[in-house]
Amino acid sequence: MTGLIRRTFVALDEEIFKSLYVALIRPHLEYANQPRRHCEMTIYNLYLFDRDGQLLYYAEWTRKKQSGMTKDEEAKLMYGMIFSMKSFVTKVSPVDLREGYMSYATNKYCLNLYETPSKLKFVLNTDTHAQGIKELLHQLYTQVYVEYVVFNPLCSLNKPIESELFATKLDEVVKQSPAYASRPA
Amino acid sequence: MTINSVYILSKSGGLIYQHDHNIPTLEHEKTFSFPLEIKLELQNRNVVVSYGQRDGIKVGHQLAAINGVKVTTAQLEDGRDAMQVLADEANYPINLKFTRPKLTTNEKIFQASMFYPLYALASQFSPEPKSSGIEVLEADNFRMNCLQTLTGVKFMVISDPKQSGIDGLLHRIYELYADFALKNPFYSLEMPIRCELFDEHMKSALEHSEKLGISNV
Numbered sequence: 462m463t464g465l466i467r468r469t470f471v472a473l474d475e476e477i478f479k480s481l482y483v484a485l486i487r488p489h490l491e492y493a494n495q496p497r498r499h500c501e502m503t504i505y506n507l508y509l510f511d512r513d514g515q516l517l518y519y520a521e522w523t524r525k526k527q528s529g530m531t532k533d534e535e536a537k538l539m540y541g542m543i544f545s546m547k548s549f550v551t552k553v554s555p556v557d558l559r560e561g562y563m564s565y566a567t568n569k570y571c572l573n574l575y576e577t578p579s580k581l582k583f584v585l586n587t588d589t590h591a592q593g594i595k596e597l598l599h600q601l602y603t604q605v606y607v608e609y610v611v612f613n614p615l616c617s618l619n620k621p622i623e624s625e626l627f628a629t630k631l632d633e634v635v636k637q638s639p640a641y642a643s644r645p646a
Numbered sequence: 647m648t649i650n651s652v653y654i655l656s657k658s659g660g661l662i663y664q665h666d667h668n669i670p671t672l673e674h675e676k677t678f679s680f681p682l683e684i685k686l687e688l689q690n691r692n693v694v695v696s697y698g699q700r701d702g703i704k705v706g707h708q709l710a711a712i713n714g715v716k717v718t719t720a721q722l723e724d725g726r727d728a729m730q731v732l733a734d735e736a737n738y739p740i741n742l743k744f745t746r747p748k749l750t751t752n753e754k755i756f757q758a759s760m761f762y763p764l765y766a767l768a769s770q771f772s773p774e775p776k777s778s779g780i781e782v783l784e785a786d787n788f789r790m791n792c793l794q795t796l797t798g799v800k801f802m803v804i805s806d807p808k809q810s811g812i813d814g815l816l817h818r819i820y821e822l823y824a825d826f827a828l829k830n831p832f833y834s835l836e837m838p839i840r841c842e843l844f845d846e847h848m849k850s851a852l853e854h855s856e857k858l859g860i861s862n863v
Binding site: 506521523525526528538542545548549551552555556557558559560563564565568569570572588615 | 650651669670696704711746749753757760761763764767768769770771772773774775776777778779780781782783784785787790800804
């Protein structure tokens with residue numbers, strides 16, 4: 462583009478070049494810059510429910526707004542919502558569902574629900590641009606939950622998880638995922 | 647590339663319009679010998695598979711026909727009871743047809759009013775301040791887009807996840823709603839929309855965006 466300006470305009474002084482630069486080159490730079498601005502991705506929080514709707518584990522990373530109720534109440538309400546959403550989805554769906562994964566997005570965030578065959582429910586809130594959350598949730602299940610809770614003889618499967626090892630590993634995996642990475646912690 | 651159905655909810659959460667555009671019919675036919683390998687039971691006066699999915703027949707599917715004779719509300723067309731026919735060994739081998747159950751109008755109204763609290767809760771659970779309600783709901787093999795207008799009317803379109811141009815379609819439906827329902831002197835707010843012109847335009851809008859969706863890909 463600069464070459465084009467140099468070729469076309471014979472009498473180039475600093476003033477003219479500046480106005481040409483603003484008119485011709487800057488829009489390109491700004492356009493190229495835009496996708497970068499949208500790439501800010503983050504993971505807000507995670508709920509893990511067992512098959513009876515009990516909250517097994519809760520973690521949050523960059524949550525900016527609290528819902529204004531106790532953790533206990535919030536978990537019950539959240540379970541109630543995903544339970545009725547699941548029934549809504551199966552009823553409304555025009556064809557049979559294959560796997561236990563679904564997500565919804567609002568203009569600010571995206572909620573991802575992954576249900577394992579044993580009815581364990583992983584709920585992960587991310588921002589709307591996050592990619593590959595399904596794989597991340599699957600990874601959390603197979604590489605963190607199964608490894609550090611199911612294989613741990615001290616962990617009871619139907620009690621809230623208190624294992625510190627589980628908490629650190631979970632934090633590690635989430636922070637390593639590309640969906641979390643692009644925002645400074 | 648299909649658009650399956652359209653729902654319009656009034657601001658108080660009631661279903662005021664519903665249109666099924668393109669619902670795939672899933673049918674599975676299979677000949678069984680005695681004893682039956684799948685377990686059937688009566689649910690809401692329909693014969694439903696409760697255990698033993700196989701060959702595409704899934705739990706929750708409904709019995710639609712026995713030996714080619716239609717079954718409605720657990721009765722064959724000739725008046726025999728479906729469960730009795732199935733229990734009699736003399737009728738085997740038997741050919742059974744199963745379909746995925748379709749939503750009845752009552753169930754549609756029920757599901758539509760269930761979406762209202764989901765929408766409200768979604769904005770309450772937001773980790774960021776000032777979030778809207780659900781805009782896109784995506785599962786494995788369908789997607790639902792929702793547009794809430796400033797007056798609180800919700801338009802929902804259920805489509806294939808690969809279908810494009812749904813946002814445009816939602817705005818087009820909003821326009822149609824304004825033009826053919828609201829400007830209709832015989833239409834009262836919050837009531838079901840029964841208007842031929844609205845139906846016609848809705849159909850053509852859906853067909854148009856389906857075609858457009860294909861050419862865009």
